[in-house]
Amino acid sequence: MSTRIDSGQQIERPLQLDIENFTPVKGGQNYTRKEGLILVLPFRFVVNIVELLMVEHVSLRLHFQFARKTVNWDSIYDVEEFVRVCHAKIEDEVVFPKLQKSLKDTDRENHLRNLSRLEADHRLIGTIGEQIRLRTTQGNDMETLRKRILLYATTVESHNASEESLIFPYWNESGDDLNEVIPSAMQIVREYGLNRYFQITGISERLLELVT
Ligand SMILES: [Fe+2]
Ligand SMILES: [Fe+2]
Numbered sequence: 001m002s003t004r005i006d007s008g009q010q011i012e013r014p015l016q017l018d019i020e021n022f023t024p025v026k027g028g029q030n031y032t033r034k035e036g037l038i039l040v041l042p043f044r045f046v047v048n049i050v051e052l053l054m055v056e057h058v059s060l061r062l063h064f065q066f067a068r069k070t071v072n073w074d075s076i077y078d079v080e081e082f083v084r085v086c087h088a089k090i091e092d093e094v095v096f097p098k099l100q101k102s103l104k105d106t107d108r109e110n111h112l113r114n115l116s117r118l119e120a121d122h123r124l125i126g127t128i129g130e131q132i133r134l135r136t137t138q139g140n141d142m143e144t145l146r147k148r149i150l151l152y153a154t155t156v157e158s159h160n161a162s163e164e165s166l167i168f169p170y171w172n173e174s175g176d177d178l179n180e181v182i183p184s185a186m187q188i189v190r191e192y193g194l195n196r197y198f199q200i201t202g203i204s205e206r207l208l209e210l211v212t
Contacts, residue, residue, distance in 0.1 A: 047211045048178065049095060049185050050171040052203075056087050057160040059201040064153040073149050080129040082200045083156060086192035088122045091163070094184045095171075102178070103170060114166040121159040128152045182211060 047055075060079065067073045096115050103111050128151055135145045171178060189197050189208075198205060 047207065048171065049090070049181060049211060050168045052185075052208075052211050053087065053091065053095065054164060054168065055203060055207070056201050057164065059203070060087075060156060060160065062202075063200075064157060067153070073146075076132065076149050076152070078196075078200055080132060080152065082192070082196070084126055084129055086188060086197065088125065090185045090188050092119060092122055093188070094181045098178065098181050099167060099170065111167060111170060114162075118159065118163055118167065121155070121162070125152070125155055125159060128155060186211070 060083070063075055063079050067075060096119060100112065100115060128148060132145065132148050132152060135141065135148065194205075197203070198208075
C-alpha cells in the first residue's frame, strides 16, 4: 500500500506506528502520521551520554528554580548527593577522561584547560556540598546554611552552563567510538540507584533505555 505525499512521490505506508514497541534505529528515520499524510521526521530516537547529562542539567535547574520560588530547599540534600555520587562522577570518571583522550582539534590545549577548570569546579561544588551537610548535622546558624545553599545552587548552574558551552559540543568531534563509555556510565547510575535516579531527574526508564 502506498500514500501520495505533497511532492507526488509514492512511499510505502509504514506499519502503523506503535510507539510502545518502537525500536529506535541509530541514524534512521522514524515515521509518524498527521492529518492523513505520512511525514518522515528526521528524529534520532537515541540519546548519547552528553545529551543525557544535559537533560540532568535541566532537572537540576528546575529543582533550584522551584526551591528559590517556594523558599523550600528540603530537596537540596538529595540533589547534592545526586550531583556528587552520580552526575559529576560520570563526568569525572567517564566523560572527561574520554574527552581528554579523544579531543583532536587544533584548539586541544584550550579544551584541556577548560576540562581541568571544570574538574576544579567539581571539587569546589563538593566542598560547598560538604559544608551544607556538616552544617545540617550541627544544626545551627541557619543564615550561613541558607547562604551556602544559594551559593551551591548558583555554582552548579554556572558550572553546568560552562560544560554545555565549553566542552560538551566537542563530544562528537573526535570520530572515536564514544559509545564504549555507556556501560561505565550506566554502572554509576545503577550504583546510585535507578529508582532514586528516575525520581530526582524526572528521566523515565524509557529515555534511559535510549542512551546509546
Ligand atoms: Fe559537572
Ligand atoms: Fe554536568
